[in-house]
Amino acid sequence: MPDLALLQGIHDEALPLIGQGRVADYIPALAGVPANRLGIAICTADGELLGAGDYLDPFSIQSISKVFSLIQAMSLYEEQELWSRVGKEPSGNPFNSLVQLEFEHGIPRNPFINAGALVVSDMLQGRLSAPKHRMLELVRELSGNQHIVCDKVVARSEYEHSARNAAICYLMKSFGNFHNDVDGVMKSYFNHCAIRMSCADLARAFFFLANKGVCLGGRRMISERQSRQVNALLATCGLYDGAGEFAYRVGMPGKSGVGGGIVAVVPGELSVCVWSPELDPSGNSLAGTRMLELLAKRLGRSIF
Numbered sequence: 001m002p003d004l005a006l007l008q009g010i011h012d013e014a015l016p017l018i019g020q021g022r023v024a025d026y027i028p029a030l031a032g033v034p035a036n037r038l039g040i041a042i043c044t045a046d047g048e049l050l051g052a053g054d055y056l057d058p059f060s061i062q063s064i065s066k067v068f069s070l071i072q073a074m075s076l077y078e079e080q081e082l083w084s085r086v087g088k089e090p091s092g093n094p095f096n097s098l099v100q101l102e103f104e105h106g107i108p109r110n111p112f113i114n115a116g117a118l119v120v121s122d123m124l125q126g127r128l129s130a131p132k133h134r135m136l137e138l139v140r141e142l143s144g145n146q147h148i149v150c151d152k153v154v155a156r157s158e159y160e161h162s163a164r165n166a167a168i169c170y171l172m173k174s175f176g177n178f179h180n181d182v183d184g185v186m187k188s189y190f191n192h193c194a195i196r197m198s199c200a201d202l203a204r205a206f207f208f209l210a211n212k213g214v215c216l217g218g219r220r221m222i223s224e225r226q227s228r229q230v231n232a233l234l235a236t237c238g239l240y241d242g243a244g245e246f247a248y249r250v251g252m253p254g255k256s257g258v259g260g261g262i263v264a265v266v267p268g269e270l271s272v273c274v275w276s277p278e279l280d281p282s283g284n285s286l287a288g289t290r291m292l293e294l295l296a297k298r299l300g301r302s303i304f
């Protein structure tokens with residue numbers, strides 16, 4: 001069982017890695033985040049929360065929001081309709097790559113790269129009257145924290161530097177796989193990415209994937225089968241072109257974001273979130289991955 005001493009030890013061991021990665025700078029508002037932050041929080045099967053380091057500091061969740069968007073789409077669309085517009089395969093390419101999309105006729109490889117999440121956001125736009133608000137409601141319910149908000153400065157900064165994401169949307173539109181106004185969908189997508197949550201919030205929010213689809217508050221968010229499906233996609237596609245390396249080193253379904261957060265789950269046992277803003281070349285938190293690797297090793301856990 002994880003305890004505070006274990007988490008503190010993992011935190012202290014990863015601390016010297018700070019300085020070896022790079023804070024994301026392609027979104028100017030993110031570049032200003034202090035690089036020396038390091039936090040870890042675990043939510044155990046009985047709902048208890050343990051944390052070490054900066055685990056209560058909110059940060060930009062970025063691509064971690066792609067998991068929340070996917071589960072919204074899974075409850076609004078038939079399985080067949082959803083998966084006819086986005087694939088279930090690892091991309092092996094950077095998260096914001098365009099090349100594969102051209103070859104594959106505008107169908108993104110999976111929902112956890114930008115193209116896939118933008119298609120999912122397009123689908124949500126078609127069914128939800130206030131997508132930004134609904135997302136906040138969802139993360140507040142999942143984490144049990146009513147104070148979670150979106151950072152408008154980060155959302156604006158992303159919008160002002162959105163050429164590549166816009167190109168992805170228009171390329172998909174040219175193939176008939178994007179139906180709504182590009183600007184409107186991108187604004188929702190950036191608002192989702194700019195939500196601020198702490199390791200404690202995210203560890204609690206991902207509890208449902210360790211608990212067969214039922215969240216901490218007791219509500220069923222997705223079916224048990226869907227929960228297994230999401231975990232399978234996270235294990236194969238959650239870390240962009242670093243998914244294989246992450247599976248090898250950590251062995252848990254996980255999702256990273258360029259804000260430096262990574263969430264992971266051991267089904268039936270725990271959900272965990274680590275945060276450290278400096279990233280490796282694939283855009284995954286460098287010290288964060290190390291903390292998860294140490295956790296998996298110390299607890300002797302892996303889904304493989």
Ligand SMILES: NC(=O)CC[C@H](N)C(=O)O
Pocket residue numbers: 061062063064095096114158165190193256257258259283
């Ligand atoms: N990998 C990420 O976290 C990317 C999310 C970021 N908001 C983007 O669209 O580029």
